[in-house]
Amino acid sequence: MKAFRRIIIILVIFIGVVVFLFLTQSGKAIPEPSISITIGDQSIKPIYYGDRYNETREDIERFLDFPFENSSWEELPYVSIGDEVVIVLDNFEAEVFEITDDLLAQDGKFLYSEKSTIEFDLEVENGEVRFRIPSNPWVHLSSNSESYEPGHVIRAFTIRTEINKSDFAFAFVIRTNP
Numbered sequence: 001m002k003a004f005r006r007i008i009i010i011l012v013i014f015i016g017v018v019v020f021l022f023l024t025q026s027g028k029a030i031p032e033p034s035i036s037i038t039i040g041d042q043s044i045k046p047i048y049y050g051d052r053y054n055e056t057r058e059d060i061e062r063f064l065d066f067p068f069e070n071s072s073w074e075e076l077p078y079v080s081i082g083d084e085v086v087i088v089l090d091n092f093e094a095e096v097f098e099i100t101d102d103l104l105a106q107d108g109k110f111l112y113s114e115k116s117t118i119e120f121d122l123e124v125e126n127g128e129v130r131f132r133i134p135s136n137p138w139v140h141l142s143s144n145s146e147s148y149e150p151g152h153v154i155r156a157f158t159i160r161t162e163i164n165k166s167d168f169a170f171a172f173v174i175r176t177n178p
Contacts, residue, residue: 033163034090037085038086039079039133040080042077046170047067047172049168049170051168061110078175079176080133081135082132085132088127089128094161096161097121098120099120101156103153118138124161140178150177153178155175158170158171
C-alpha cells in the first residue's frame with residue numbers, strides 16, 4: 001500500500017509540474033520584430049507594417065498618414081540633408097535592408113508616381129543600419145514655390161527586409177530641405 005501511495009504522490013507532483021509549466025509558458029509569445037530609429041539626436045517613430053499587406057505602393061500609403069493624425073505636417077521631425085540615420089534591429093536579425101525614398105504631400109499621400117521612387121540597399125552590421133539622408137532630385141519637379149522653402153519637403157522612407165522567410169516592412173516620415 002505504501003508503494004502505491006508513493007506512486008500516486010509522485011504522479012500528482014509530476015502532473016502538477018507539467019500543468020504549472022504549461023500555464024506559465026503558454027502566455028509567452030515570440031516578440032514581434034521592431035526597429036528604433038535615430039536621426040542626429042532625434043528619436044523618430046517608425047511605422048510598423050509587419051509581414052502582411054505591405055506588398056504594393058497602396059498598402060504602404062495606407063499608413064503613411066499616421067504621423068499626421070494628431071498634428072500638422074509642420075510638426076513632423078525636421079532633419080537636414082546629410083544627417084545620419086541609425087536603425088537598430090530589435091527582436092530579429094537580417095542581412096540586408098531595401099530602403100525606398102518617396103516624396104509626400106502635406107496629407108501623407110505620395111506626391112508622384114512610383115517612377116520617382118529612389119531605392120537603395122544597405123547591409124546590416126552589428127544589428128544596425130546606418131546611412132545619411134540623401135538629397136532627392138525629384139523635389140525639383142514641384143511647381144509649388146513653397147516646396148522650395150526650408151523644411152517643406154516631406155519624405156517617406158520605407159524599409160523592407162526578410163525575417164524568418166517573410167517579407168516585413170517599416171517606414172518613417174520626416175521633413176527636410178529641398
